[in-house]
Amino acid sequence: MKSKIKDNLLKVKLTTMSKSILKLAVLTVLLTVLNCKNETQTVDFDYKYTETENALNCTDVDTKLIHEALLSFEDDIMKTYNTRSSDLRVAYTNFFRATQRKGVKYQEVVTPHSMEVFNALKNQSQLWNADNTLNYKADIFTCIGDNMKDKGLATTYKSLISVNSMRADIFGAPLLNKVKTANTDRYLAAFIALDLYYSKLFDVDPTQVTEKKIQEKTTYRTEPGKPLIKQKPATEKTDDHAGHNH
Structure with missing residues (x-):
C-alpha cells in the first residue's frame, strides 16, 4: 500500500x-522569437535629414524613420514631378494625379536612399499585413488621423479605416483637392508617402535604382500659401514685378 x-x-x-x-x-x-523580432526592427542606414525639424509626434511610433521617409519621398517627387520650380505643392499635385491614372514609374522615380529607407520600413512589422499591404490599423495611421489638419478629410479617413475600406480609388476623390496642402500638413504628407509611394516599392528592382540628375531650377516658382503664378524667366524683359515673389 x-x-x-x-x-x-x-x-x-x-x-x-x-x-x-x-x-x-x-x-x-x-x-527568442521576440528578441529576433526586435532585431529585425532595426536597419542601419545613414539618415540624411536629421537637421530638419521633425513635425511628427506619435506615441509608440518611430517618427524619426517616418520623417526620414517623408523627406526622402518629397525629394524624389521634386526631381520628377516639378523640375521647373521649388514649389513642393506642384510636385505633390503632379505626383498624385499620376497615381490616379496609374502612371507612376516607381522604378524610375525612386532613389537609392529612398530604397534604404524602404528596407527599414519593411522591418516595421506592425506597418504591414502578411501580403505586404499596409496595415491601416497600425499606430502610425491612427496618429495621422488624429492629427490631420483638415477635419473633414480626417473624418472620411477614419471612417474608411474603421470599415476596412481604405483604398486609393475611394479616398482619392476627397484627397484630390487637399493634396496640395501636404507641404504644410505633415501628417497628411506622411500618409501620402507611405500609402502612394513606399507601399508600391515591393516590385522595384533595387539593383536598377540609380541617383537622379538634379536639373537646375528656373525662376518659375510660387511661395507656399500663395496662388500658383506662372512668372517669366528673369532673363527676359518683363515688368517691374517679374522674377519677384509675392
Missing part, C-alpha cells in the same frame, strides 16, 4: 516537473 502511495507521489512530482519544464521551454521560445 505504502509502495503504491510512493509511486503515485512520484508520478505527481514527475508530472509537475514536466509541466514546469514545458512552461520554461515555451517561455524560452517566446523570448
Whole structure:
C-alpha cells in the first residue's frame, strides 16, 4: 500500500516537473522569437535629414524613420514631378494625379536612399499585413488621423479605416483637392508617402535604382500659401514685378 502511495507521489512530482519544464521551454521560445523580432526592427542606414525639424509626434511610433521617409519621398517627387520650380505643392499635385491614372514609374522615380529607407520600413512589422499591404490599423495611421489638419478629410479617413475600406480609388476623390496642402500638413504628407509611394516599392528592382540628375531650377516658382503664378524667366524683359515673389 505504502509502495503504491510512493509511486503515485512520484508520478505527481514527475508530472509537475514536466509541466514546469514545458512552461520554461515555451517561455524560452517566446523570448527568442521576440528578441529576433526586435532585431529585425532595426536597419542601419545613414539618415540624411536629421537637421530638419521633425513635425511628427506619435506615441509608440518611430517618427524619426517616418520623417526620414517623408523627406526622402518629397525629394524624389521634386526631381520628377516639378523640375521647373521649388514649389513642393506642384510636385505633390503632379505626383498624385499620376497615381490616379496609374502612371507612376516607381522604378524610375525612386532613389537609392529612398530604397534604404524602404528596407527599414519593411522591418516595421506592425506597418504591414502578411501580403505586404499596409496595415491601416497600425499606430502610425491612427496618429495621422488624429492629427490631420483638415477635419473633414480626417473624418472620411477614419471612417474608411474603421470599415476596412481604405483604398486609393475611394479616398482619392476627397484627397484630390487637399493634396496640395501636404507641404504644410505633415501628417497628411506622411500618409501620402507611405500609402502612394513606399507601399508600391515591393516590385522595384533595387539593383536598377540609380541617383537622379538634379536639373537646375528656373525662376518659375510660387511661395507656399500663395496662388500658383506662372512668372517669366528673369532673363527676359518683363515688368517691374517679374522674377519677384509675392
